[in-house]
Amino acid sequence: MLDSQTCISRKKPNSLDLDKWQRTVDLMAELYHSACGTIVQFRQGEFNAVRASLNEDNFLQQDSSWPWEMKSFCRKIIETGKGLYVNDPANDAQWSDADPVCKGPVRSYLGLPIYWPDGNLFGTICVIDTKKTDYDEPFLKLLEQFRDLINADLKMVYQYEELKSLALTDELTGINNRRGFNHLAEQRLKDAHRFEKLIGIVFIDIDNMKITNDEHGHKAGDTCLTTVSDLLSMTSRDSDIIARVGGDEFLVMLLVEDESDIENFCSRLSEKFDQTARNKTFLEKTSLSFGHVIAHPKQNISLVSLIEQADKNMYTHKRAKE
Numbered sequence: 001m002l003d004s005q006t007c008i009s010r011k012k013p014n015s016l017d018l019d020k021w022q023r024t025v026d027l028m029a030e031l032y033h034s035a036c037g038t039i040v041q042f043r044q045g046e047f048n049a050v051r052a053s054l055n056e057d058n059f060l061q062q063d064s065s066w067p068w069e070m071k072s073f074c075r076k077i078i079e080t081g082k083g084l085y086v087n088d089p090a091n092d093a094q095w096s097d098a099d100p101v102c103k104g105p106v107r108s109y110l111g112l113p114i115y116w117p118d119g120n121l122f123g124t125i126c127v128i129d130t131k132k133t134d135y136d137e138p139f140l141k142l143l144e145q146f147r148d149l150i151n152a153d154l155k156m157v158y159q160y161e162e163l164k165s166l167a168l169t170d171e172l173t174g175i176n177n178r179r180g181f182n183h184l185a186e187q188r189l190k191d192a193h194r195f196e197k198l199i200g201i202v203f204i205d206i207d208n209m210k211i212t213n214d215e216h217g218h219k220a221g222d223t224c225l226t227t228v229s230d231l232l233s234m235t236s237r238d239s240d241i242i243a244r245v246g247g248d249e250f251l252v253m254l255l256v257e258d259e260s261d262i263e264n265f266c267s268r269l270s271e272k273f274d275q276t277a278r279n280k281t282f283l284e285k286t287s288l289s290f291g292h293v294i295a296h297p298k299q300n301i302s303l304v305s306l307i308e309q310a311d312k313n314m315y316t317h318k319r320a321k322e
Helices: 018-031 073-080 137-168 178-195 209-216 218-235 259-278 303-320
Strands: 036-043 046-052 065-067 084-086 108-115 121-129 198-207 241-244 249-256 287-295
Touching: 018 036, 018 046, 018 121, 018 137, 036 073, 073 084, 073 108, 073 121, 108 137, 121 137, 137 178, 178 198, 178 241, 178 249, 178 303, 198 218, 198 259, 198 303, 209 218, 218 241, 218 249, 218 259, 249 259, 259 287, 287 303
Parallel strands: none
Antiparallel strands: 036 046, 036 121, 046 065, 084 108, 108 121, 198 249, 198 287, 241 249
16 A cells, blocks of 8 residues: 655655646646745655746755744644635734745745545645735635645545555455565565575465364354464564465465575464464364475576475375375
């Protein structure tokens, strides 16, 4: 999902057209005959000018930033969630001492709040001038139209990121699905080859899952799956890649020093699962089977081949327990 605390101008989502935002603020400055049109993001206690109009007399540059602590018009909008128009701040008792006015060139400010689709404030869209203004009602409504365009863009980005997340994530467990695993694992293999690191792949299967479903129902089966995914998340490191890749099958990719690292990982996971199963009647007939393989950096072997080998090793382990 899209992180609302990410600086949009420094880490742009692929689905967001910031060139469109640039054209928007340029048009704002032209239509209002103002020194500055800008779109500002508020995040982590700081305001950042994502885009600022490119007219020569603009005093505000793209990526300019200022802290929350500074008295500013944008801060007022974030505090109230309402639009703000101050046509002559130099002669306004509330604003004459604000840094952008008393230490800067701002002599007029018109701004509206911009929202993320979840209702949280993204920031502001502003028309700022170095002279006193007297905008009538149509100009105020015009900025609302520009604001709505930016809100629509953020909604589209949010929906795109959500769909992308759903395409790469298992709906039940919240961890990667096979597509997500393949996407991340292919890059990890390339990095391991480049930096001469060992990669381990573990294939995990839940034994007697069908018995659990037949005797206790599919809700119990779902709980079994989420239990394994939760234990995987607890046992794995942040750098490990975990995924549910089939009905009762899971994959893990991890950086290792030798085979004992994989064996220790499997042992810890199995122990935690057995402890959990002992406290849940519907899990008492289940256990985990493991198969693993190590990819050496000088081996020219595909991800598909590694998964197939780990799968075969898992079935060898499963048959040995019968």
